[in-house]
Amino acid sequence: VKKEATKLLVPGNIWKEYHVEVSKIMTSELLKLGLIDKADVQNEDPKWPAYKKYFMHGTSHHIGLDTHDYGLLHEPM
Known part of the structure; x- marks a missing residue:
């Protein structure tokens, strides 16, 4: 995990803002690796950004009794 991302994953931050x-970090790193290019980013579907080709899941989820417990993205961590 990049240093920038770990600074965001702290109590009180909003999940959606973290995602x-x-x-943004994933897009930047995939561009550096050459796995996507600027045209991919410029022409991306906002509902399915270019980085989703390689990182299709979210960054995290709430863990409870069921590993897919639902968490509110607009609530603080």
Whole structure:
């Protein structure tokens, strides 16, 4: 995990904002690796950004009795 992402994953931050910032990091890193290019990013579908080709799941989820317990993205961590 990049240093920038770990600074975001702290109590009080909003989950949705964390996901948005991690998506920016993922896009940047995939561009550096040459797995996506600028055209992919410029032409991406906002509902399925270019980085989702390699990182289709979210960055995290709430863990409870069931590993897919639902968490509110607009609530603080």
